[in-house]
Amino acid sequence: MTRTRRAGRAWVGAVATLIVLACGGEDPAGSSGSILISLTPTTLPVQQGGSGSLTLSLTRGGGFGGAVALTATGLPAGVTTTFTPAQMTGTTVSSTVGVTVGAAVAPGIYTGTVSATATGIDPATTTYQVSVTAVPEYALTVVPATLTISPGASGEASVNIQRTNFTGAVTFALATPPPGVTGVFDPAQPAGNMSTLTVSIAANVAPGSYPVTVQGTATGPGVRTATLSVTVALPPSYAINLSPAAFAVQRGTSAVVNVMLARSNFTGQVTLALENAPPGITGTLVPASTTGNTSVFTIDVGVGVAPGVYQLSLRGTASGLTDRVAFVQLTVTSTPPGGGNVEYQFCDPSLVPVFFAYQDGVGAWQPVTGFTSGATTTFAFNLTQGRGGVMSVFRTTVANALAVDPAAPVRRLGPRVSAVRGGRSGVVSGPRATPIGAASLLTDVYLTEVLYGTTGELAQDGIDYCALTQPTKTVRGTVAGVPFGQYAIVSLGSSARLFVSGSSSNPLTFAGVPSGRVDLVGSRIATTGAAPDKAIVLRDLDIPDGGSIPASIDFNGPASRRPRR
Amino acid sequence: LTISGVSGDELEVFSEVVTANSHGLLWVDLTGTSATTRPWAGLAPGAMSSGDFHGISVLATPPSTTDQLRVALEFVGPVADQTVTFGPTLGVPTVAQLATGDYPRFRFQGALPPAYDKSASIDVLSSADTGNAFTILATGAYLAASGNPLAYDFTMPDVSGMVGFPLAARLSAGTNVVSGGAIAFTGTGVFDLRPSLGSELRAATRSITIEVP
Numbered sequence: 189m190t191r192t193r194r195a196g197r198a199w200v201g202a203v204a205t206l207i208v209l210a211c212g213g214e215d216p217a218g219s220s221g222s223i224l225i226s227l228t229p230t231t232l233p234v235q236q237g238g239s240g241s242l243t244l245s246l247t248r249g250g251g252f253g254g255a256v257a258l259t260a261t262g263l264p265a266g267v268t269t270t271f272t273p274a275q276m277t278g279t280t281v282s283s284t285v286g287v288t289v290g291a292a293v294a295p296g297i298y299t300g301t302v303s304a305t306a307t308g309i310d311p312a313t314t315t316y317q318v319s320v321t322a323v324p325e326y327a328l329t330v331v332p333a334t335l336t337i338s339p340g341a342s343g344e345a346s347v348n349i350q351r352t353n354f355t356g357a358v359t360f361a362l363a364t365p366p367p368g369v370t371g372v373f374d375p376a377q378p379a380g381n382m383s384t385l386t387v388s389i390a391a392n393v394a395p396g397s398y399p400v401t402v403q404g405t406a407t408g409p410g411v412r413t414a415t416l417s418v419t420v421a422l423p424p425s426y427a428i429n430l431s432p433a434a435f436a437v438q439r440g441t442s443a444v445v446n447v448m449l450a451r452s453n454f455t456g457q458v459t460l461a462l463e464n465a466p467p468g469i470t471g472t473l474v475p476a477s478t479t480g481n482t483s484v485f486t487i488d489v490g491v492g493v494a495p496g497v498y499q500l501s502l503r504g505t506a507s508g509l510t511d512r513v514a515f516v517q518l519t520v521t522s523t524p525p526g527g528g529n530v531e532y533q534f535c536d537p538s539l540v541p542v543f544f545a546y547q548d549g550v551g552a553w554q555p556v557t558g559f560t561s562g563a564t565t566t567f568a569f570n571l572t573q574g575r576g577g578v579m580s581v582f583r584t585t586v587a588n589a590l591a592v593d594p595a596a597p598v599r600r601l602g603p604r605v606s607a608v609r610g611g612r613s614g615v616v617s618g619p620r621a622t623p624i625g626a627a628s629l630l631t632d633v634y635l636t637e638v639l640y641g642t643t644g645e646l647a648q649d650g651i652d653y654c655a656l657t658q659p660t661k662t663v664r665g666t667v668a669g670v671p672f673g674q675y676a677i678v679s680l681g682s683s684a685r686l687f688v689s690g691s692s693s694n695p696l697t698f699a700g701v702p703s704g705r706v707d708l709v710g711s712r713i714a715t716t717g718a719a720p721d722k723a724i725v726l727r728d729l730d731i732p733d734g735g736s737i738p739a740s741i742d743f744n745g746p747a748s749r750r751p752r753r
Numbered sequence: 754l755t756i757s758g759v760s761g762d763e764l765e766v767f768s769e770v771v772t773a774n775s776h777g778l779l780w781v782d783l784t785g786t787s788a789t790t791r792p793w794a795g796l797a798p799g800a801m802s803s804g805d806f807h808g809i810s811v812l813a814t815p816p817s818t819t820d821q822l823r824v825a826l827e828f829v830g831p832v833a834d835q836t837v838t839f840g841p842t843l844g845v846p847t848v849a850q851l852a853t854g855d856y857p858r859f860r861f862q863g864a865l866p867p868a869y870d871k872s873a874s875i876d877v878l879s880s881a882d883t884g885n886a887f888t889i890l891a892t893g894a895y896l897a898a899s900g901n902p903l904a905y906d907f908t909m910p911d912v913s914g915m916v917g918f919p920l921a922a923r924l925s926a927g928t929n930v931v932s933g934g935a936i937a938f939t940g941t942g943v944f945d946l947r948p949s950l951g952s953e954l955r956a957a958t959r960s961i962t963i964e965v966p
Contacts, residue, residue, distance in 0.1 A: 431870070431894045432943055446897040448870075484898065543918045547910065555915045575898050579910055581922045633885055634922035638910065639944055640891035642898060649944045679770075679777025707775040711794065717784040719794045727772070727802070751780075752832035753794035 221252025223312045225304045227285065231317040237291035242316060244283040244302060246276050256306045258283055263300040266290030267318060276304075287318055295322045324354035328404050328414035330385070335416065338423040340391035345416055347373065347402055349381045356406050360385070363401040368393035369418060371400065387418055395420050424454035428504050428514035430485070435644030436519040436651060438529030439468075440491035443644035444574040445516055447473065447483040447502070455479060458506045465500055468493040469518070473502075486574065487518065495520050521647070529643060531568035532578065532650035534558075536659055540565045541580040542634075549573025564654065577640040578649075584633050659703050661733035666695040669722070669743030674714050678741055680729070681706035695736065705730045711751060712743040723751035754809065756789040758839035762813035762823070768793050769808035771828065771948050776808075787816070795832040806830050806950040811837050820845075820961065826954035828940070840955035841866040846875065846933035853966050856913035856923050861889070861931065862906045865896075868955065869935030872943065873905040876932045877924055880962070884925030892943050905933075924965045932960040 224247040234240045246256060256276040260269035270286040285302065298318045305311040327350045335343040349358055360373040360383055368390035373383045385402065400416045427450040437443040449458055457479050462471035468490035473483050485502065497519050504512040521529075534540045544556045544567040551573070558565045639649065663680060670676045670689040678685050680698040687696055705728045711720035722743040731737060742748065756764060766782040780794045795807040806828055813823045825837045844864055852858040861875040874890040889907045896902045912918050940952030 431897075432892075434941065444894065444898050446894045446902075482897065482902075543912075543915075543922070545910070545912050545915065545918075553910045553912050553915070555912070555917060557917075575895050577910070579912060581919060583919070583922075632921070633883060634919065635885070636887045636922050638887075638889040638907075640889070640895045641943060642892065642894045645892050645894060645943045652942075652945055677778055677780060679775070679779065681774070682776045684778035702774075705774055707770075707772045707777065709770045709772075709775070709777040709779050709796070711780045713780070717782065719782075719792050720780050723779065723794075723796055723800065725770075725796060725800050728774075749797055749800050751794045752797040753792050 220250045221254075221309045222249035223247065223252060223256055223304055223306060223309060224249065225302065225312045225314050227302065227314055227316045230315075231297075231319055232287055233319040233321060234287060234289045235321050236289060236293060236295065236323050239286060239288040240318075241287065242285040244271070244285050246281050246283070246304065248281075252306070252309055253278075254306045254308065256304050258285075259303050259305070260285070261301050261303065262315075263287075263298050263318060264293065266293040267298060267300075267320075269300060269302075285316075289318065289320050291323075293320050295320050322353040324356075324408050325352040326350060326354050326358060326404070326406060326409055326412060327352075328402060328412050330402055330414045330416045333415075333417060334419060335387060336419045336421050337387060337389045339389055339393050339395070339420060341423075342386055342388040343418075345385045345387065347383045347385050347404075347414070349378065349383075349404070351381065354406070354409055355379075356408060358404040358406045358412075361403050361405075363403040363413065365400055366393075366398045369398055369400060371402075385416070387416070389418070389420050393420050395422055422453045424456075424509060425452045426450060426454050426458060426504070426506065426509070426512065428460075428502060428512050430502065430514050430516055432642070432645055432648075433515070434517035434519075434648075435642070436521050436647045437487070437489055437644045438647065439489045439493045439495065439520050441529040441571070441643060442486055442488040442574055443518075444642045445485040445487060445644075447485050447514075449478070449481045449483075449504075451481060454506070454509070456506050456508070458504050460485070460502060460504050462487075463501050463503045466493070466498055469498065469500065469520075471500065471502075485516075487516070489518070489520055493520050518644075519648075529570050530576075530578075530647045530650055531566050532580070533654040534565045534567075535563060535654040537563055537565070539582065541567075542583045543579070543581040545579045546571070547577040547579075549576055553577075553579065567650075571643040571646065573643075575640070575642045576646060577638055578646060579636065579638045582635045582637070584635065660700045661703050661731070663698045663701050663729075663731045663733075663735060663737065664695040665698065665708070665737035666740045667692075667743075668740040669745065669748065670712055674712060675716075676710055676712045676741075676743065678708065678710035680708045680737075696741075701731075703733070708737070708741065710741055710743070712748075719753040720751050722748045724748045754791055754793045754811075755834070755836045756791075756811055756813075756825075756839070757836070758825075759787070759789060759813045759823075761787050762815050763787055764789070764791075765812045766791060766793055767808075767810040767812070768795050769810065770796055770805065771808055772802065772805050776948065779807075793832070793835070798831045801831065806948075807832065808948060809835060809837065811839075813839055820959060822958045824954065824956040826956075828948050828950055828952050830950060840868045840937060840957055843869075843933055843935055843957045843959040845959050845961050846931055848931055848961065848963050850963075851908065852911070855920050856911070857965050858909040858911060859924075859931075859963070860906070860908045861933065863904065863933045863959075865903050865905060865935050867903060869937045869957065870902065871936045871938045871946075874934040874936075875905070875907050876930075876934065877963075878930050878932070879925035880928040880930060881925065884927075884929070885922060887924055890944065894943075926965050929963050929965050930960050931963055932958045934958040 226245050227242045232240045258271040268288045272284045303313045329348045331346045337343040359377045362371040370388045372386045398418045402414045404412045429448040431446045459477040460473045471487045500516040502514045545553045546569045547553045556567045558567045667687045672690045676687040681701040683698040683701045685696045708726040710724045712722040763785045768780045810826045825839045846863040849860045870893045877887040937955040940949045941947045
C-alpha cells in the first residue's frame with residue numbers, strides 16, 4: 189500500500205488489487221487533478237527464462253486529461269519490464285505490463301514499483317511482486333559411481349533423483365549398454381527420489397572397464413543421464429598346482445614337489461600345509477606362507493611306511509577365500525633289489541643301454557652296472573638330494589634298425605613331441621616323418637639320453653620304461669579299395685604307414701607294432717590335400733609277429749565308413 | 754579347426770585316433786598353407802567306441818625356414834569345431850664348446866617362456882643320417898628345484914673316462930643340428946606323456962647348427 193504525500197489518505201485495497209490514490213495539484217485549467225493506478229494481479233509468477241504480464245489500470249480524477257508516462261523500478265538485473273503503451277493519453281485507461289525474467293535470475297520474490305507521472309499533478313506509484321520460480325528440472329547420480337562385478341555375477345547401485353520444481357515420474361533404462369551387460373531398475377519408474385539398479389554381467393564378458401549410461405526420461409524436463417563405471421574383473425582366486433602330482437618314491441627317502449600358485453586377481457598371502465598325512469610321512473613347505481607363486485614341498489617318507497599308494501592333501505588358506513586343497517598321489521615302494529631308491533628296468537633285451545650312469549643332485553656322475561633277471565635288466569641307484577639325472581647310451585644296430593629306431597622321430601619332430609604321439613620307442617612314420625631305413629645305416633649309431641628330474645619322477649620313469657619297451661612285432665596287411673591316384677594312411681597300434689595306390693608295395697608291412705591286441709585305423713584320400721572320404725576301424729587284432737591281418741584293409745568293404753569332418 | 758597364435762606360419766594338421774590299445778595316425782593335411790581356419794577329420798561317432806578320442810596335432814613352421822617348429826595338440830572327443838592356440842616361440846639356444854678330443858662336450862643354455870612348464874630339452878643330431886644322437890631333457894620340477902624354471906643350462910656330462918662308456922657314442926664329427934625344445938602338457942606323465950581326453954600339449958623347438966670336431 190502506498191500513500192500520497194499530499195492527500196495522506198490511505199486506501200486499503202482488495203486482496204487482488206492495490207489502489208494508489210494521487211490527488212492534489214492544479215491542472216492547467218486551474219482545476220485540482222489527480223491520477224490513480226492499480227495493477228492486476230499484484231503478484232506475477234514467472235519461471236526462470238519465462239515471462240508474464242500484468243494489467244495496469246489508470247483512473248483520472250479532477251478532470252485531469254493529460255498524458256501519463258509509466259516507468260518501472262526496483263526489480264533485479266535480468267528482469268525487464270515493458271509497458272504497452274508506455275504513455276497513456278486521451279481515453280486510454282489501461283496498459284499491459286510485460287515482465288521478462290532471464291534464465292539466470294535466482295528464484296525468489298522480487299518487488300517492483302510502477303510510477304505514473306504527468307505534468308502538473310503528483311505522480312502515482314504502486315508496487316507488484318514477481319515470483320520467480322525455477323524451471324522444472326531433475327538430475328541423476330549413481331552411488332557408488334563404480335561397480336566391480338565378476339563375469340556371470342551382478343551388482344547393485346542406487347540411482348538418486350535430485351528434483352527441482354519437479355515432481356513427475358522418471359522412467360529409467362540403460363542407454364545402449366555394452367554386450368553382455370544388462371540392468372534392472374526397481375522401481376523402473378519411481379515417483380520418489382531413488383531406484384535400485386541391479387547390473388548383471390554375462391559369463392562371457394571379458395574383464396575390463398565398461399561405462400554404462402543410466403538414462404532417465406520424464407515428461408517436461410526430458411532425458412537426463414548419469415554414468416556408472418562397471419569394472420568386470422575375475423573374482424579373487426587362486427589354484428594350487430603340483431608338479432609332479434603323482435609319483436613313486438622309495439620309503440626311507442624324500443621327494444620334492446613343486447607347488448605353483450595360479451593366481452587370478454588375488455595377491456594376498458597363501459599359507460600351505462600338509463594335512464592328515466599318514467604316519468611316517470611328513471612334509472615341509474618352503475616357504476610355508478607366500479605372496480609369491482611358488483613353494484617347494486619336500487615329502488619325507490619314513491623307512492617304516494608300508495609300500496602302497498597314498499593320497500596326500502595340501503591345503504591352502506588365504507584370508508577372504510575358501511580353502512584350496514591339492515592332492516599328491518604318492519606310491520611308496522620297497523627297497524629294490526639293487527639297493528637304491530630308483531631303478532630303471534629294461535624288459536626288451538634288444539633295448540638295454542650299453543652304458544648307464546646317474547647323478548645324485550649336482551654331484552659327480554656315477555656309472556651303474558645292471559643286473560639281469562630273466563629278460564629284464566635293472567639299473568638301481570640311490571638319490572639322496574631329492575633330484576638327479578640318469579644317462580642311458582643306446583646302440584642301434586643294423587639288425588634292429590627297422591624294428592626300432594629311437595632316433596627317427598628326433599629327426600623331424602623332436603623326441604619329446606613324438607613321444608606323446610607314439611611312445612618313447614614308437615616310430616612316427618608317414619609323409620611327415622619317415623624312419624631311417626636299414627640301408628642307410630653303414631655302422632652302428634648311438635643315442636645318448638640324459639634325463640634330469642626329481643627323485644620321484646625318475647623313479648616313476650624307471651618303472652614306466654619297462655612298459656614302454658615291451659616287445660614289438662611286425663605285421664603285414666593288404667590294402668584294397670584305393671583306386672589308382674588315391675592314397676591311404678593306415679595305422680596299426682602306433683605304427684603308421686602311407687599307402688599310395690600304384691606305387692606302394694602291397695601288402696603293407698607294419699614294423700614296431702606293440703605286442704598283443706591292437707586296433708587298426710585308416711583313411712582314404714582321393715585328392716591330395718583333401719579330407720578323407722573313407723575311414724576304417726578294425727578292432728582287437730591279435731596278429732602274431734610275422735603274421736598278416738586276416739581280412740584285407742578294404743576301404744570299400746563293410747568296415748569302411750564315411751569319416752566325420 | 755580355428756588356429757591362432759601362428760602369425761603367418763605354414764601349418765600342417767594331423768588327426769589321430771586314440772583307442773584303448775592303440776594310438777593311430779588317421780589323416781594328415783599337408784597342404785602347408787597358413788590358412789588358420791581349415792577342416793579336420795576323424796571317425797564318425799558311430800565308428801567310435803567308448804573311451805575313444807581324437808588327437809589333433811597342428812605343426813607350425815615359419816615360411817622358408819627349417820629351424821623353428823611349434824606344435825599344438827588337443828585331445829578331443831567326437832569331431833566338432835575346435836580352437837587351437839599356439840604357445841610362444843623359443844629363442845635360439847646358446848652353445849659353447851667345453852672340450853675337444855675323443856669326447857667333445859658342449860654346454861647349452863636358453864630361456865624358457867613360462868608357458869612351457871613341463872620340460873625343456875636339447876637334441877643334438879648329426880646332419881648325416883648315419884650319425885649319433887644326443888638328447889638332454891629336464892623336467893619343470895627339476896628346473897624349479899634347481900632355482901630357475903625359466904631357463905635351462907645343460908652341460909654334457911663328462912663320462913668319457915668311465916669304465917664301459919663307449920667313446921663311439923660321442924657326437925658325430927661334422928655338422929650337427931642342435932634343437933632346443935620346451936613342452937607344456939596338461940595331461941599326466943613327465944618323460945613320457947600320456948594322452949587323455951581333454952589334455953593339451955604345446956611345444957616349440959628352435960635349432961642351430963654347430964661343428965663338432
